[in-house]
Amino acid sequence: MYDVQKIRKDFPILSRKVYDKPLVYLDNAATTQKPRQVIQALVDYYEGYNANVHRGVHALSQEATERYEEARGKVARFIGAESPDEIIWTRNASESLNLVAYTWAQENIREGDEIVVTPYEHHSNLVPWQKVARDKGASLRILPMREEDNSLDMERVDEFITPRTKLLAVVHMSNGIGIINPVEELARRARAVGATVLIDATQSAPHLPVDVQGLDCDFLTLSGHKMLGPTGIGALYGRREILERMEPFLRGGEMVLEVWYDRATWNDLPMKFEAGTPNIADAIGFGAAIDYLEAVGMENVRDHEIALTAHALEAFKELEEEIDVFGPRDPERRGAIISFHSDIVHPHDLGTFLDRDGIAVRTGHHCTMPLMRELGVIATARASCYLYNTEEEIDALVDSVKRALRYFSDGAG
Amino acid sequence: MALGNLDEIYRDDVILDHRRNPRNAARLKDADIAADGVNPFCGDEIHLQMRLDDGGRVAEVGFQGEGCSINQATGSMLSEAIKGLTLPQVEALSAKFHEMMQGPEPPDEMLTALGDLGSLSKVRDFPVRIKCALLAWSTLEDGVAAGRG
Numbered sequence: 001m002y003d004v005q006k007i008r009k010d011f012p013i014l015s016r017k018v019y020d021k022p023l024v025y026l027d028n029a030a031t032t033q034k035p036r037q038v039i040q041a042l043v044d045y046y047e048g049y050n051a052n053v054h055r056g057v058h059a060l061s062q063e064a065t066e067r068y069e070e071a072r073g074k075v076a077r078f079i080g081a082e083s084p085d086e087i088i089w090t091r092n093a094s095e096s097l098n099l100v101a102y103t104w105a106q107e108n109i110r111e112g113d114e115i116v117v118t119p120y121e122h123h124s125n126l127v128p129w130q131k132v133a134r135d136k137g138a139s140l141r142i143l144p145m146r147e148e149d150n151s152l153d154m155e156r157v158d159e160f161i162t163p164r165t166k167l168l169a170v171v172h173m174s175n176g177i178g179i180i181n182p183v184e185e186l187a188r189r190a191r192a193v194g195a196t197v198l199i200d201a202t203q204s205a206p207h208l209p210v211d212v213q214g215l216d217c218d219f220l221t222l223s224g225h226k227m228l229g230p231t232g233i234g235a236l237y238g239r240r241e242i243l244e245r246m247e248p249f250l251r252g253g254e255m256v257l258e259v260w261y262d263r264a265t266w267n268d269l270p271m272k273f274e275a276g277t278p279n280i281a282d283a284i285g286f287g288a289a290i291d292y293l294e295a296v297g298m299e300n301v302r303d304h305e306i307a308l309t310a311h312a313l314e315a316f317k318e319l320e321e322e323i324d325v326f327g328p329r330d331p332e333r334r335g336a337i338i339s340f341h342s343d344i345v346h347p348h349d350l351g352t353f354l355d356r357d358g359i360a361v362r363t364g365h366h367c368t369m370p371l372m373r374e375l376g377v378i379a380t381a382r383a384s385c386y387l388y389n390t391e392e393e394i395d396a397l398v399d400s401v402k403r404a405l406r407y408f409s410d411g412a413g
Numbered sequence: 414m415a416l417g418n419l420d421e422i423y424r425d426d427v428i429l430d431h432r433r434n435p436r437n438a439a440r441l442k443d444a445d446i447a448a449d450g451v452n453p454f455c456g457d458e459i460h461l462q463m464r465l466d467d468g469g470r471v472a473e474v475g476f477q478g479e480g481c482s483i484n485q486a487t488g489s490m491l492s493e494a495i496k497g498l499t500l501p502q503v504e505a506l507s508a509k510f511h512e513m514m515q516g517p518e519p520p521d522e523m524l525t526a527l528g529d530l531g532s533l534s535k536v537r538d539f540p541v542r543i544k545c546a547l548l549a550w551s552t553l554e555d556g557v558a559a560g561r562g
């Protein structure tokens with residue numbers, strides 16, 4: 001049985017108050033809260049075995065190296081990678097995406113090639129490709145969206161994924177409106193034309209089982225802080241054959257094998273891509289976050305969030321006249337991210353109102369400005385749930401939104 | 414942090430009035446100075462146009478925008494406040510406004526001197542919203558700087 005109250009007890013911050021009201025934290029798409037187990041892993045490292053990795057012969061360094069590499073193994077297993085060597089530590093998903101843009105794409109994208117993305121991309125999976133396209137004389141193609149439910153128009157995919165497609169770079173779960181894209185199908189079509197496939201799983205991997213073999217992708221990105229881990233640590237999965245052929249990204253210590261005055265040779269994977277002292281503590285913390293998620297079970301997390309989504313969509317139905325909720329109605333086709341807009345009140349004014357009720361939501365464009373343009377809005381209010389959120393919290397949100405609509409409906413908003 | 418009551422900014426008569434009846438909303442054609450601003454954090458937009466008279470004073474203003482009530486009300490107030498001012502005076506007013514929003518607790522005389530704009534000092538109690546009141550001013554400053562060439 002999924003015991004959400006038991007889970008909540010592991011998250012110290014969830015018992016705090018905001019303006020004397022219980023915190024209702026619904027901004028998980030921006031960053032998630034951390035369980036005691038993750039916080040403790042950081043403390044244990046700094047108090048117990050803080051040392052640099054891969055360098056010392058002494059006990060602390062060995063212990064640190066072991067734990068740090070163990071964390072890499074946990075990430076690899078979590079997403080079904082064949083080997084921990086296919087996991088490169090980065091600062092966050094944005095750095096993972098830039099790593100591919102500055103190395104693989106610079107070496108492989110040529111004039112006339114096409115890079116295919118979706119309208120849902122986070123700026124981090126769009127802006128780096130804009131530069132690649134400009135540098136190389138390649139072009140960006142944007143898959144079309146259906147107006148009815150803001151989902152991809154899969155019937156027109158063949159117009160966009162063609163023999164000219166060199167890279168498919170798509171977001172799995174949209175942080176802007178929560179939709180889950182049919183990435184397996186898109187990857188299959190891209191493979192059929194010989195394209196490389198990158199999946200931005202930053203928002204999906206925290207919330208549902210993700211398997212790089214099933215997705216058949218070449219690259220996949222993660223951000224630790226979006227999945228109960230610390231900030232400052234992310235990962236890039238890359239298929240071994242591809243990583244081995246790629247040039248390094250940053251150069252310096254750790255990533256080299258042998259160095260002469262005029263040249264150097266590269267270390268093996270994954271260190272070839274990891275110059276300098278890494279973020280040891282947070283990598284270990286990320287590993288602890290994965291332990292936590294695996295103990296709960298990703299299928300269970302997903303089921304819990306489907307139930308929350310169904311509950312939220314049902315509750316918002318009552319406000320249909322005043323509020324547009326974006327994305328499909330079917331909870332199976334989306335994550336527990338409810339992005340909505342009302343002509344009665346601007347999202348920021350609504351966000352301020354909710355904040356005073358202790359409810360944390362995000363308002364704005366969610367780093368998806370092109371998507372907002374497609375939807376015909378400048379900003380939305382976004383409530384995003386995680387494994388510790390409850391139906392009561394959704395009810396508190398909806399109740400507060402209702403009161404806000406009354407408060408602003410005299411035109412004050 | 415002082416906890417602002419929502420009514421302070423959403424039920425204030427002056428702010429409400431500007432929000433409901435934005436001044437100078439028509440887009441100015443043949444403007445001497447035009448500037449567009451976007452708040453990168455939230456996507457809110459401000460568009461300003463100014464026509465100067467022979468003495469270099471702001472004769473006409475156009476203001477349009479997409480955004481929250483604070484953003485919109487500020488734009489409207491600004492469009493009234495800068496009429497008749499020279500560009501250096503516009504810049505001085507902008508500095509004064511920034512001081513009111515971000516400097517030490519503003520004295521009453523300052524608020525009175527700023528007229529309608531003074532009512533926006535209440536946004537100080539909502540620190541994350543201060544940037545909503547500053548967008549119109551930074552857009553204005555960009556326009557003035559560009560206009561000077």
Ligand SMILES: Cc1ncc(COP(=O)(O)O)c(C=O)c1O
Pocket residue numbers: 029030092093094095122124125171173174175200202203223367
């Ligand atoms: C889908 C998606 N991709 C990429 C990112 C970027 O993640 P980070 O800010 O951790 O680099 C985010 C963060 O919001 C995201 O939601």
